[in-house]
Amino acid sequence: MKKSILLLILGIFLSSLSIAQDSRYLVFEFIKVESTQMYDFIEYKDFMEKVYQSAVNDNKIAGWDFWSLHSGNDSGEFQYIAITYFNDPVSMMNSLTEEDLVKYAMLVNPDMKEDQVKEKFELALGTHDLAQRAYMQQISNTNDNFNMKKGVLASFDLMKAVEGKFQDYEKAEKEVFMPIHQSRIEKGLMGSWTLLRTALPFGSEAKSTHLTMNMYKDYVQFFNAMEYEDMESTAEQRVAVEKGLKSRDQKWVYLATLESAVR
Known part of the structure; x- marks a missing residue:
């Protein structure tokens, strides 16, 4: 069993090298x-x-x-x-x-x-x-030109994929939730969105498997996004969202302000 887990981790690491x-x-x-x-x-x-x-x-x-x-x-x-x-x-x-x-x-x-x-x-x-300390790999992100400057807000959402639904969760984030975030960005309700996968620690006892970084330029944009309701979504899209939500457990949400950004 331990050998299988080590081989799985090695496979993920080598795969990461190929797309670095x-x-x-x-x-x-x-x-x-x-x-x-x-x-x-x-x-x-x-x-x-x-x-x-x-x-x-x-x-x-x-x-x-x-x-x-x-x-x-x-x-x-x-x-x-x-x-x-x-x-x-x-x-x-x-x-x-x-x-x-x-x-x-x-x-x-x-x-x-x-x-x-x-x-x-x-x-x-x-x-x-x-x-x-958490080691993470970016695996998906929106198309945007968000300016990371002092004072911007971020919501760090720690997720844990439901056991046996790891791939389902990542697929839902990329195919269901990312388009929603992209639409919000284009409407001026959000700055940027990024999906990260935890590299270490790895295993069933890990507190979280993924993290999403949701960026907002200020509190006005943040609260407007919280109050926004997409009335144009179809019944099929709402079903997909509900299915995606069941593939993960949202552990904690941290709201933070950027104090320094070095690039």
Whole structure:
């Protein structure tokens, strides 16, 4: 049984390699900060924003976002989400090493010596707790030119495909729900939509198997989208939507504001 599972994971990974040029790979980090450490953490975040910009300039990563949460599973569980973008799965799994971070930190802070940078990183560990990390692959997205700038809103919807309906769920997202989101974008009710598949952890005990990123330029667009009802949908389309909803369990929805975007 274990051998079959390992072969399945290997097959998915090799398949990911073959389409790496057409996809993005994202690492989500869910961060918890105690109220007494908030000031020091924000200072560290501003410092790291410059470090990640240096990594982007060196083509080590494709981008980095920092989001503050407004709602979700438990407001005390974590308050921030950081997303690092990669162009292929190997880069995602290798990520940024301590040596990389020190190098890029010294590039953007030429007055700092190596031991000072390492000390800053060491002290920063006490300002926050990495509550959870998720490795994900983008598998579908809408056609749009959404501008990722500070202040935009996102709804991060964590999904778990019903056991035995993994392929049915992905098919429903791509063939049923994505056209609905595309229509909303064209009506000015949404900015962007992306479907991600969880790469790690993988297995029946995973809390979620997929995540959708729903982007809005501001609260006006967000609430207009929530109130919108598509009166033009056919009975056949409504049946397809209902069937698609039964193929997954929506675990949690996190509403967040973009604080920083490095590209």
